[in-house]
Amino acid sequence: MKADPLHTLSLLEGILSDLEAQTDLRDILQRITDGYLHLFDCNTVGIVLNDDRRKLCRVVGLSNRSGLLPEIDRILGFSLKELTIPTDRKVNETIERVKRGEVIVFHRLCELFYPLISKKVCEQLEQRSQSRCYMVAPITSDDKIVGGIFASHSRSEVSELDLRSIRLIAGVVGLVIKNRMLIEDIRKSEQRFRILVEESTIPLIILQEERVVFANQAFTKLSGYPSSELLALDKRELLGLIHPDDQILWKSQLNVLPRGQAIELRLIRKNGEARWVSVFISPITYHEQVAIQITFIDINEKKENELELRRYQEQLEELVTKKTEQLNIRIEEVEKLNRAMLNLLEDYKAVNEGLTELAKKLHDSNEDLEAFTFTVSHDLRAPLRAVEGFAHAIVEDAGERLDPATREYCDRIITAAQHMEGLIDDLLKYSRIGRREITLSPIALEEVLTEVMGAFQMEIKDKKARVEIERPLPVVLAHRATLTQVLSNLLSNALKFHKDGIQPWVRIRVEPYGSRVRIYVEDNGIGIDPKDHKRIFRLFERLHGIESYPGTGVGLAIVKRGVEQMGGKVGLDSEPGRGSRFYLELRRYLQVEDET
Template sequence: MIRFATPVFDGAGRQRGLVVLNYLGRRLLDRISDLAGASRGQVWLIDRDGYWLIGPTPRDEWAFMYPDRRDRSFGHAYAAAWQRIAGGPPQGQFVEDGDLFTYSRLAPFSELLGKDGEPATRPPLLYLVSHLPAPVLTAPGEALAGRFLAAAAVLVLLLGAVSIVLARSGSHRRRAERRLRASEARFRALVESAPDAVVIIDTDGRIVLVNDQAERLFGHSRQLLAGQTVELLVPERYRTGHVGHRSGYLDQPRVRPMGAGRDLQGLRADGTEFPVAISLSPVETGDGLLIVADIRDVTDEQASERRIQELNERLTLDNAELETVNRELEAFSYSVSHDLRAPLRAIDGFSQALLEDCGEQLDEEGRGHLNRVRQAAQRMGLLIDDLLRLSRVARAELAPEAVDLGALALEVVEGLRSASPERAVEVEIARDLTARGDPRLLRIALENLIGNAWKFTAGRTPARIELGRCEQDGKPAFFVRDNGVGFDMTYAGQLFRAFQRLHDARSFPGTGIGLATVQRIVHKHGGAVWAEAATNEGATFYFTLESAIRPGRLDPAGEAPSATT
């Protein structure tokens, strides 16, 4: 449920009740719960502070409402994953500590109407997260390349041994025989040490040699296998075809996998079948051509592939469900826009009508109460407008081009001077403040940064604002500096969170959305934003843009020549 409220006072100024607007979100929560039930992993709904709204257990959900359960949150249980989600792009997928996380930021107010009837949006304050634990993703199996290397080593040694025998004759025969026997012993040792089953056959298809792994895999002893045709290890329904394939291989013997693109089956002594992967290598010897077959049981590998395929299909379905949920949220936002704005307009309008029609019958205190009701309704409307702008920024597509930030800043300052002609503010804007970005979004960022500097220098004589350029870790950065009231750096971590304010709203009005909007714009441009300040000593806000264009020449202080307005 989303709830908005405004107090109601009687003629004596006593609070008599609340005007409350409720929007039920149960249908949305039930839909996400259905997603979690259908998934092999878990599907969670998380708020902007990292708390579960839909979580692993009922006790984990809405824990921020219970003092004894404040530590039961996604941000606490999966701190590293939460850091990547909260600081990452609007949606993504990654592996953390062996677990697979897939997430998407949700913008519940994405289609509300903003000022002048134009579409506007609110910030993504919810996260839909799919969690697949490590055991689901674990895929047993060894690398095929390692096994092939062992078989290749065997073949090279065998070829070398046979070549030595053929090269020796006469008085060297007995020495050659001794070396051959030693080589054969080494060859057999290597065959035995191979991690896969090795079966060596001659051109007639009869088994010459097998290793211990082959005995274990097929359940036959090597004494039984010696001299048998290799079709003994092939299921009966494939034997006739296998003889033809074997003959075809002998016509063009080369190193290659057997049965590429087909599912191969091996036959055990007990009659059971199992999937195999086979690589073939021809070896020329003094006794003629031999074929070395490296045979690997791929039962676990195929099971893993099936699991991966199932996971991919599940992820595809989950993504489709996420798109559906997002569309429902957009429809929900549009509905909320109308559901909230109409009552707010009614509260403001009827309060104004009451003042105009019955104001003379009310005393000063009564008129003051009605004005407070109107102000509360208008502030709620402004808050909704700011939220919609923030969400619109988060979802906007970039249209990058070369942008002169200095020119944009001049336009912003001129607007501020027109709105507050009584203010005397010294504004210094450096030259060559050029970057590549979306001019509309960058103007919004400057409006918020310069607007904040303008607001928080009220009462300063003289008031000064500076827009310039500097270097940060060898990369160009921009800054907006003022000599205003500043702030305590202890609370700097709250600056860019929506609704967070470090100053009294009565002294410095605002909704707490501006810096959150700046951060989202800078992040969309691949940059970063941060601040340095001290209480009553002003503040400096820095930001970088991925495609900032270096000026032709910087002065020793790191800034181009400036202009003062």
């Protein structure tokens, strides 16, 4: 039987309504089993959930056609809803496979329930229910299997739609369970916050929509006003409790809501007495709405009590801030889950179509890139070398007979050809980094830097540069050839873009960064304007003319693509005239990873 999309949407809308109304979890799961039973023409549908404390599974939702449940209970000798399945030991292979996350299709009831139910009773149940095919799917919440869903059919075989439907409903149940857990966490957090505030010895009030909505007993004692009178005050009337000379300060602080900053002013008690208090004002979430919490500390008391009161206030401030952040996160997650449930069916189809189209585009793009690389390698480089060779031949053969202008033209041809060949080399490197499949392995940074320094030995000597490497150096997860190319490009730039008349200085060092490391390449060069920090990593981007600093504008693009291919990040700190500090962020290799 094919499910009616309208009925399916109606079922999902009903589940969402139950979630918004905070309906009991068992009622929601019972509604799901009832809906699934009728939508997909099942004989019986049941949901079981883990009870970790008792180490067993319990039936929490059960639906059956034609009122067969009393007859089934009679055959069993007990209520099917009281059936429990142990989770701390192996019952049978079918249940073990479900625990491993498999969707199981079988034709004999004893495959699921034996030895919990005898084979003879299983056969009687099969005959009475007229079921010929059964399915069981695991229910997962937060990547943990928390139960299962069972469905039986009169048909001898199940269709692809049946399999997809039970997976879908299992997914929906998992989301419902996670939603319930989040709502319970929010409820408990609100309860703890409410108890903390109500029983606090620190006087405080809460303003919401410019009215006093809460005043604890400590504040009623401090002010002398009963709670009934305080809860009738609006923002303007509350101002009457502040000394006239301090009202401007009160209003200014209430407008800016300084978090954690104390102000000192005089509170007018009901008997007319003015008492100096230290006031803290902070925004909070109260009953899921924005509010303002105002706490008062009586500083007329002895100085020895002042430090203790301040410590309690800071603890309360920290707790309120933490719980507010947690509440906001939980509420946002609940909203995301609700939206995800509404878009589940539509997103599934869109993802499949998108993946197919993306695979085709990627295949076409790789073919185009391979064709381009072939053209650059064979069709451009050969004539370019011929031009450079002829120019060299003219200079060597006609040398002294060439007038200065002609000699200059030949030199320009040679320089341009060499620049073009360098550009082609860089483009081929950039193309290869983008196309090739790379495998990350443990790479000793010491060995890579030794290789790079050897390649630049002559240039460092010619420029009288000072290159410092801070040791020891770690082992990182990287691709050796790619990492060598990246560090070579960064060292080349550091030696190239230096100030005239100043000895080039380069320092290479490594700092831990969580589970990663940052490899810094620092120099005392000309520096880079912050507005150009992102731009220089794009292909063909140059900040200086080729006559000032030679290059192709591809080097840093190769660096960025290479680091990203290795699952890392690249960044830069620099200002004009103050040098540059590039960094690569890569995974640090730990011995435990290899053993695992």
